[in-house]
Amino acid sequence: MISTNWEGNMGFKRKYLSADGLHRVVRHSFERMRVPACPRSNISWQDCLMSGLAVFGLKFPSLLKFEQEKLEPFTRRNLKNLYHVTQVPSDTCLRERLDSLSPEHIRRPFKRIFAHLQRGKALERYKYLGDYLLISI
Numbered sequence: 763m764i765s766t767n768w769e770g771n772m773g774f775k776r777k778y779l780s781a782d783g784l785h786r787v788v789r790h791s792f793e794r795m796r797v798p799a800c801p802r803s804n805i806s807w808q809d810c811l812m813s814g815l816a817v818f819g820l821k822f823p824s825l826l827k828f829e830q831e832k833l834e835p836f837t838r839r840n841l842k843n844l845y846h847v848t849q850v851p852s853d854t855c856l857r858e859r860l861d862s863l864s865p866e867h868i869r870r871p872f873k874r875i876f877a878h879l880q881r882g883k884a885l886e887r888y889k890y891l892g893d894y895l896l897i898s899i
Contacts, residue, residue, distance in 0.1 A: 781819075781844065784875055788815065789846055791871035803859070805851045810859045811868075812845040817856075819845070825853040 792808045813828075820840060822828040831837045832850045841847040851859070879885050890896040 784878070785812070785815075785845055787874050787878060788812070788871045791874055795867055795870070803851070803855055805849045805855060805859075807859070809847050809849050810851050810856055811863075812847050813841065813851055813856060814860055816841055816845045816847065825856060828856075829853040 789808060789812055792811045795807065816822075817825065817828050820837070822831070829852060832841070838850070841850055885895055888895050
């Protein structure tokens, strides 16, 4: 018999600790960010930031490779369905926008994801020497 607590925890894990759940948390945090507008671009900050995340998540070796493949049907579908990107920025736009962004702007999504990982007990297996965590993020 499965306890109610475990079932609730699994529902939490499915909702927040799946790739889609984590992407939603990040996107929602990006939507709430207050960053200066970029007058030279009509692409939203959210699309730029999520595209930057997609470069890493989809394992592009460089921004140039991302630029070359961003219009491929498979890549477009992944950007739309996994990262909820509506307008894909060019590599130049991505560089300019992300270079002007302070690391403090992406601290909120990091903290929210970390909180979800703690609440879902996903970090327990990475404990090392007591209360230290050994993870690569």
